[in-house]
Amino acid sequence: MNTDRGFYSIIDYTVDGPATQAELVSAFARIQEQWVCCYPGYRSARFQVSTDGTRVYTIVHWESEADYCNFVETSDTEARMAAIEKALEGLSGKAEPRMSGLSTYTVVREVGPGACR
Numbered sequence: 618m619n620t621d622r623g624f625y626s627i628i629d630y631t632v633d634g635p636a637t638q639a640e641l642v643s644a645f646a647r648i649q650e651q652w653v654c655c656y657p658g659y660r661s662a663r664f665q666v667s668t669d670g671t672r673v674y675t676i677v678h679w680e681s682e683a684d685y686c687n688f689v690e691t692s693d694t695e696a697r698m699a700a701i702e703k704a705l706e707g708l709s710g711k712a713e714p715r716m717s718g719l720s721t722y723t724v725v726r727e728v729g730p731g732a733c734r
Contacts (some may be wrong), residue, residue, distance in 0.1 A: 623660065624682045625722045628675040629715040635670040637710030642666065642673060644704035652697040655678070658684020673712070686722065 628645070630637050642664045656681035663668045665674045679685040705712055 619649045622724050624685050626677040626678065626685065627720045627722065630673045630712045631671055632673055633710040633713055636693055637706065637712055638666040638670060638673050641710050641712050644707070645675060648697065648700055648704060652692065652700060652730040653688070656688045
């Protein structure tokens with residue numbers, strides 16, 4: 618079992634098919650590489666796509682909440698959001714965010730492999 622607690626930001630989009638999924642993942646990976654991954658405490662961004670072609674779910678992993686807060690406070694949010702908007706406009710299909718409220722989380726428990734009781 619992984620005991621890494623870390624801190625996570627979740628990005629959730631609905632899309633209109635597998636082609637748009639692939640385009641969105643590619644665009645958001647570039648945004649992570651250009652705007653996010655250089656910040657202290659950034660660990661990774663994992664991109665999941667639904668098997669029915671309708672969702673892209675990204676989990677951005679930070680070392681700590683403090684590292685995430687530093688990113689929020691010191692990054693160029695306006696330029697990053699403009700890059701996201703440009704990426705969304707460049708998609709051949711449609712993508713819409715599904716996030717509502719604060720989309721940050723800490724892990725409180727994980728159940729790993731083992732014998733069933």
